[in-house]
Amino acid sequence: GIQVEQSPPDLILQEGANSTLRCNFSDSVNNLQWFHQNPWGQLINLFYIPSGTKQNGRLSATTVATERYSLLYISSSQTTDSGVYFCAVEKTSYDKVIFGPGTSLSVIP
Amino acid sequence: EAQVTQNPRYLITVTGKKLTVTCSQNMNHEYMSWYRQDPGLGLRQIYYSMNVEVTDKGDVPEGYKVSRKEKRNFPLILESPSPNQTSLYFCASMPGQDTYEQYFGPGTRLTVT
Numbered sequence: 001g002i003q004v005e006q007s008p009p010d011l012i013l014q015e016g017a018n019s020t021l022r023c024n025f026s027d028s029v030n031n032l033q034w035f036h037q038n039p040w041g042q043l044i045n046l047f048y049i050p051s052g053t054k055q056n057g058r059l060s061a062t063t064v065a066t067e068r069y070s071l072l073y074i075s076s077s078q079t080t081d082s083g084v085y086f087c088a089v090e091k092t093s094y095d096k097v098i099f100g101p102g103t104s105l106s107v108i109p
Numbered sequence: 110e111a112q113v114t115q116n117p118r119y120l121i122t123v124t125g126k127k128l129t130v131t132c133s134q135n136m137n138h139e140y141m142s143w144y145r146q147d148p149g150l151g152l153r154q155i156y157y158s159m160n161v162e163v164t165d166k167g168d169v170p171e172g173y174k175v176s177r178k179e180k181r182n183f184p185l186i187l188e189s190p191s192p193n194q195t196s197l198y199f200c201a202s203m204p205g206q207d208t209y210e211q212y213f214g215p216g217t218r219l220t221v222t
Contacts (some may be wrong), residue, residue: 096167100151
């Protein structure tokens with residue numbers, strides 16, 4: 001099956017700093033999403049991005065499907081950005097969903 | 110409000126006592142799914158359903174059953190829970206029809222003693 005890797009596994013940032021999180025996947029995929037799990041455990045959609053670039057406020061994401069990776073950019077980080085960031089992929093639509101292991105982000109004041 | 114709801118949110122039970130975790134969505138989504146989240150193992154898919162009466166196994170289906178009799182509901186059944194099913198469980202739904210964003214419920218923390 002598809003393998004999904006995320007890097008770095010852990011990240012500590014000073015408030016206001018920028019960061020880039022990476023998701024690599026071992027096979028072509030039809031669907032890719034980024035999620036944020038906040039410290040209370042809630043999973044929140046960030047981006048549905050099987051290819052191309054999207055932006056939402058301080059967050060943006062880019063997926064290069066041909067090279068099998070996706071990047072999540074967080075700019076001007078805030079303490080509320082803390083939590084775990086997951087990417088999840090599906091090889092074909094309505095198929096099994098495979099999550100990456102996540103990147104744990106701590107933003108300190 | 111568009112949402113995925115799960116009940117109960119927290120449950121402590123004993124080995125072997127059958128239980129059901131309910132999941133409901135009010136968005137008319139076609140696709141629904143169950144995941145478990147464990148420290149060090151991440152999120153793993155248990156079962157998913159592409160539509161009413163259509164279900165399929167995810168990566169960790171052993172010890173679980175599901176049914177999809179109505180579009181809005183997708184209960185997770187543990188016929189004989191064991192301590193290794195202690196976990197945080199999430200239900201999710203996705204619109205389908207060429208829209209593939211998943212929306213997650215708040216989670217159910219299950220402890221089996």
